[in-house]
Amino acid sequence: MNPDEMRDASLLELFQLETRTQVQVLNNGLLALEHDPTSAAQLEACMRAAHSLKGAARIVDLHPAVRIAHAMEDCLVAAQEGRLRLQADDIDALLLGTDLLQRVATPGAELGGEIDDLVVRLSNAPAVAPAPPRAPRPSDFLPPIQRFEDEPASARTQPSGRTAATSAAPTAVFTASSSAAPPPASTPTPPPTTPPAQAATRRSSDQGIFEGERVLRVTADTLNKLLGLSSETLVESHWVGPFGASMLRLRRLQAGAAQALDGVRGALAGQHVDARAQAALDDAQRIVEQCQQELAQRTNEVDEFGWRMSHLAQRLYDTALACRMRPFGDGVGGMPRMVRDLGRSLGKQVRLEIEGDTTQVDRDILEKLDAPLMHLLRNAVDHGIEMPMDRLDAGKPPEGLIKLSARHSAGMLVVELSDDGAGISLDRLRIEVVQRKLTTADTAARLSEAELLEFLFLSGFSTRGEVTEISGRGVGLDVVQTMVRQLRGAVRIHQTSGQGTRFVLEMPLSLSVVRSLLVEVQGAIYAFPLAYVSHALQVRREDIEQLEGHQHFRFMDRQVGLVSARQILRGGEPAPATESVAVVVVGDHDKRYGIAVDRYVGERTLVVQPLDPRLGKVQDVMAGALMDDGTPLLILDVEDMLLSVRKLIEAGRLTRVDGAGQVAQTRRRKRVLVVDDSLTVRELERKLLVNRGFDVAVAVDGMDGWNMLRGEDFDLVVTDVDMPRMDGIELVSRIKADAKLQGLPVMVVSYKDREEDRRRGLDAGADYYLAKGSFHDDALLDAVEDLIGKALT
Known part of the structure; x- marks a missing residue:
């Protein structure tokens, strides 16, 4: 592939991305215009999308796409200017145009005369009288801005908005292996009637393909590897703590060496000491003091490095995880169009509303949700939503409503799909269950609603008597449950007779x-x-x-x-x-x-x-x-x-949960929660307590510790004072104010050793205050055992 071909291929990929984005805008806008044909905001959005596609198609020499987008744009401009009121047939034609644009963007697509038919269809839309001229605005007198590769005037200005598109000769469909034929030569026309301000708006739309957010294509496998490496980095960052703890032990050994030298000096006091021995003793003490200062500095540096490394590793992991997330709307954007078209094919009026389209979802889950949601939507349209006359008889509007929503709840992704249709006939379902010999009539009569609805998830089960292209084969809900379980999730069904059915899909936020x-x-x-x-x-x-x-x-x-x-x-x-x-x-x-x-x-x-x-x-x-x-x-x-x-x-090999026939008391280890933002101190305290036999959990600050206390049981809390998010004093206050936790002993361990600091901690409710300045192994362990006794009970 030569450089020109490589460039063309790259531009075609960009056009395909642009097409997917703009077609989604068109689909959403056209569905909204079907209910409100005069919505200025939707008309403007659709016109801009068609105009952007026309400019992008011209850049890649994809002239069939130019013809389609131009015809659609003319139709939308006519609607904007009040010369055309969009009818159902116009919306159908415009939606067909979006389908053809997607097909044209695919290399090797063959459309035959479909483009010509669409252009003629859009050109023949009934127009209304031209809109009255508006008063000129100051911006109308501004000189037009020169544009890149400006389009011929004949392509922009037609009195009816349709003549040029109709008279143009059919253009060969673009393929990746051949160049498109040049567009037919245009004849001079009068200057454009489009106001300069509106033209400038369109020009800005053309630049969208160049000015969009920078995107780098990365494979899912690469993202998975990045996430795996970032998680390993996060785990490895925690190993700095034990290293800092070993340096603290070395500091204690050095302090012991200094005390031993002081003891030697005391023993030699008042005695005659050789000058060389005295000098050697002085050198030894000076070196020990230097080592103490150096090690103290290095210990602080390691502590700071450990905190920064842990913080950066957490940020790296969070960023890598975010790379896998996509808005929920990216995966379900085409579903309103599918619901609308399916409903029309069945003679029904159905609208799909999507809520929570910005909810972040793992890209793998979003892709695998497509099939289950499509099954549920088809069931809702075919089984749930009634015919318009039946809905009117039931006191409902003729148009059925399906709602699809996504939200985060308790660390899970919850997707709900509900309709306002007829619901599920439980009596009919009971008869079907008995006829299929899935249970007896007596048992079926005693089944609760939830138990009865579970039969709908059986393979091959269907309440529809006839088989159609849409449903009746009994594979829909079975497939839904299987796919959701593959995502480590669950699906539940609720219904109210005559009011509708609701499906709730609950699954992890991410598969990673x-x-x-x-x-x-x-x-x-x-x-x-x-x-x-x-x-x-x-x-x-x-x-x-x-x-x-x-x-x-x-x-x-x-x-x-x-x-x-x-x-x-x-x-x-x-x-x-x-x-x-x-x-x-x-x-x-x-x-x-x-x-x-x-x-x-x-x-x-x-x-x-x-x-x-x-x-x-x-x-x-x-x-x-x-x-x-x-x-x-x-x-x-x-x-x-x-x-x-x-x-x-x-x-027949299931054993008892316990091996004894009677209750026997067993010894258990007491649990201690250590709360400290310093990796070094946290790890030192944990190891001291574990070596004494306690079961120890750790928290990185007061907020983390508070969350753990609400979900787990502990016998003692050992906390620092100065910590981010929530300090130790607030943590102690919350514990003592909580009815469930107020009896839990709390020990404060802090570098602050002033009497007012000690009094502040005890006034907050702490049961013991230990200054880190006088901290040593036995002091902590003795204090713990004074509060809660030995490790085993």
Whole structure:
């Protein structure tokens, strides 16, 4: 490919991008004009989009696209000037023009005479009387601005807005391998009647292709690698903390050496000491003091470097993650047009409203949502929305309304699709379920609405008697549920008879990260994706029942089977008997189980790390991840776990959650939350407490600590004072003001050792105040044990 061909190919790609953008503007605007044909804002937006496409097509010598865009522009200008009132047929023709523009932009497209037919159709639109002339404005007398590659006057000015487009000879369709024929020569015409101000507006539209935001095309695989590397960088940045802690220990050793030298001086005081020995002793003390100063400075530098590295690594990770996000509207922009066209083909009036189009969604999820949403929209138009006469009889407007919305909620993406149609006939659904022998008539009569609606997701199930091109094959909702589950999400259905149906799709914000509930099972940490977790609760031992040889507990007025995570994941010994059991409830309806774990660790956002392909499919495991301290863990495949549970039940190998028949008291480690913005101090305190046997969690500032306290249980809080976002004094005040947490002991550890600082911390509610200036290992540990006792209880 020579340089000219490479340039042409690059320009064609730009034109294709421009076409997709401007066609979306046209589609949205034309659908709005169908309801309000005189909307000045929509007419202006559509005219500008058509004009921009005309200019862009001329730049790439794509003359068929020039003809289409010019004919559309003339039609829209006539509507702007009041010479034409857009009717339904005009909107259809203009929408057909957007389809042809997209096809022309594709190399090798063959349109035959479709362009000529469209131009004639737009030219023959009935015009109304010309708009009365307006009073001249000062801007009309300004000299016109010279434009790049100005178009012939004949292409811009026609009295009817259509004559030139009709008389032009058909132009060959552009292909990537051949050059388009030059446009026919134009004849001189009178000066343009378009006001200079309006012409300048159009010229600015032509420049949009050059003045848009700079875009660099990057493959999805490259973005995934960038996100993976940034997450590893974030984890590695936390390793500066242990290095700083080792430097603190070295400082303490140096302080001990200085004290030893002072002891030698004291022992030699009053005695005759050789001059050389005295000089050597003085040198040793001077060197130790220099080392102390140097190490103190380097320790501060390492602490500062650790904070900056952690901050930059977090920013890098956040930016890499943002690169994968796209507005929800990018993926659903063409759906209003599809709904409108489908409704017209069925003789219905249907409009789609989209809310939350700026909601950020992972690009992979957005692409994979297309098929499920298309299924739901087709079902809504075909099954849900009634015919216009039926709607009028029911007291509804003749036009049906479908709403599609997207929002973020509790770290999840929630997509809702609702219609104001007839809803679902539950009686008809019950009859269909019984006729298909999916259940007995007695059982069907007792099924709740939610249980009955679940049958709609079965493969091959349909309430439509006849099969059409649109529906009736029973694959729609089954496909929807399968695809949403592949996205680690869930779908729910709600309906009100005579008022409509609502589908709720809930899934992670991104496939690259997953919000998870972390649990401990036999000493190892595992993650349950929150999209699959119904509830997390403590079940008292006396509430566990033995039914048909299996353990159950009552939850939301239903018996839920209880299964040990130890048996599923580790195959090890049952957990020791305790007063209560930590249970993660997963699944829904008749597939719901409670998974008994050793303890909850808390909620975390994890970066998904795919397992090595050479491992194949690991049973019950979806992927891996790293915790903040670099500890690896496994993200569980909940669907696979439910399958494993059913296999254990069928094989009769399901064991009890605990190995004992009676309750036995077990020893547990007390939990301490360390809150400090210094990596060095935080890591030092954590290691001291862990070595003494405590279970320790850390928070980087007061706000982080407050959020952890609201979601996890602790026996003690150790906090600094000066921290970003929320300082230690405010954290102590919030703890003591909270009815649930006010009894929790709090220790303040701070460099501030003045009496007023100590009094300020104690007045806020702290139970102990320890100055870092007098800080040493035993002082912290003794204070902790004074407050809460030994680590094990």
